[in-house]
Amino acid sequence: MNRDLIKANLNLHALLQNFEELTYFDTQTASLTKDWNETIYFSIMGGIQAYIEFKEMKCTFGISKPKRSSISLFFLSPGHCNAMFDGKSIPIPLKGITRIGFLMTDFPNLTKRLEYYLKPTDELLKNEEYLALNTRFSINTAMHAIKILALMDPVSKHSASRMKDGVIMLKVLPDGPAAQLIISHGEFKVLKGEIEKPTAVILFKDLKIANDMINGKIDAFSAAASGDVLIKGQLPLIDALNLILDRVPLYIS
């Protein structure tokens, strides 16, 4: 599997979906996007696509072509798309050329906000609100990334092939956030929120533990043994999930 292709999938499908909750939970983003009525469509030659729609103070993310878009951004290759995410290239606008002001000013302000939350520093993580949002976005990004790698990364595919059908739920105690990875007949799906009867659970004692764990700052075995993280149920599912999760940084930081 082409490394650029996997990375482009991660960029378009695991990172962009965070705009939904960024708009909902971050007051600065909510204020920035409250009057927007834009649908931005991203497509890469060869088929990968995604869109984010801002409408009526809400952001919706999708991985298909939207019914209508106000802006359409095209990439010649997965590498071209990745270069844009690394700030080293710009997309080809196929539609919405008149919205150049929005693309040059407003949208970058939004992406900077997401970058702010996805690239934590030790200092920023001392802020409770920042910690909560960074953890939420990290969990969501990780779960979507696992879904992508399970289907595309050759090593992760081996781990995924050992996963029985079921639902793995991650939850930060006591009140969330929570997310689910659903495995069914070789297909993977990510949902936000809790489920009553998961097949396996990973319960983090608090936000700090969850954040440290997702960002690889503490080892899972010690955390589980000490009770900071409670794992329960079909542990082979969690074992495979961890193996895949550990491969995410090979593609995106």
Place this chain on the structure above:
Amino acid sequence: MNTYTYEKSQSLFKRAAKVIPCGIYGHLSPAPLVPPTDYPFYAAKASGSKFWDVDGNEFIDYMCAYGPMVLGYNNPIVEEAAEKQRKLGNCITSPSPVMVDLAEYLVNLISIADWAFFAKNGGDATSFALMIARAATGRAKAILIKGGYHGVSPWAQGPGHHGVTDEDVKNNIYVKWNDISQIEEAISDNPKQIAAFMATPYHHPAFTDSEMPGDGYWQKVEQICKKEGIVLIVDDVRCGFRLDMRGSNEYFGFKPDLICYCKAIGNGYPISALVGKDYLRNYAAKVFYTGSYWFSAVPMAAALTTLKELERINGPDIMIKLGKKLTDGMTEIAKTYGYNLKVTGVPSMPSIYITDDESLMLHQDFCAACTKRGAFFTSHHNWFISTAHTDEDIQRTWDIVEDAFKAIKKK
């Protein structure tokens, strides 16, 4: 019934986590024990079928150190033999005569053995067996069973695991247990390239039921290996001397070319062995394979005495009967509380799962509840019975099981 707490274990673990990766690593890691806080982490002492943790809690041990304990902790006969050898010498510049005694004993005991080689861990034996098969056949690939376990060498860990490269596992071909057609397909897809077929005598993966070989499975595998010039390796590390003293293959009626032993062979003393047929002797001699402590005489003396004692008392028969009695009783108790307890594998190393909840959470609650009451049960791995377990232990375990079911029913 009183339940245990583990303040000293937890406190020790906090210290350990600062200076030891994982705190406790590998198969003794508390991570798969659910919840770990219901389990002891550190043992203070052990005797017979029991151990005591650092908090002073007493446990009837159904893991037997994950297999090595077979005649009971601190078995006086084994300890006396070890002590006698210790006084003479242990790790010396030249091997001790007990090495020859032990090899001769194994060659006489194990039906297919014409020679014996000693190391420390089961993984030493499985890796050596694979190297011998490759040396003998001039081929690289090995057929392994999906979900099987042969130690922690990179080739044995499988793809996707940390520190394992694609190159480490590129010669492995995984087939489903009990599926002859997949073996035939693997051979047909890789003509004259398969050096070995390696499997445990029966399939005992973690987190799920054990599976016995189907009718004629091993006989067919033996026949295919002979026809195709493939070395048939049995990894008897876990089952060895708990099914049949002559080799677990005898329990299932077939003859492999190489058999790997560890665990029960030394009643807790660090030693493993590879035994093989005569035609592989020269290849075993040619493969350079050794380790700093592989000639230690004390474990050899302990192993020789352990095997003699197991043979004298017909250890496997005792353990199979004890395991059957224990699990039959547990199954009946479970029924009275409305639970289905499924027991698979050979009774001397039973795999036990409550089948009423596929997520295993109910089963994990049950095992934790029993452990907190004094019967050490893991919820992810087959258990082990020793000859030191007694009828009193079993009765006490049944009482614990009953109280645990009451507790989880209430919960």
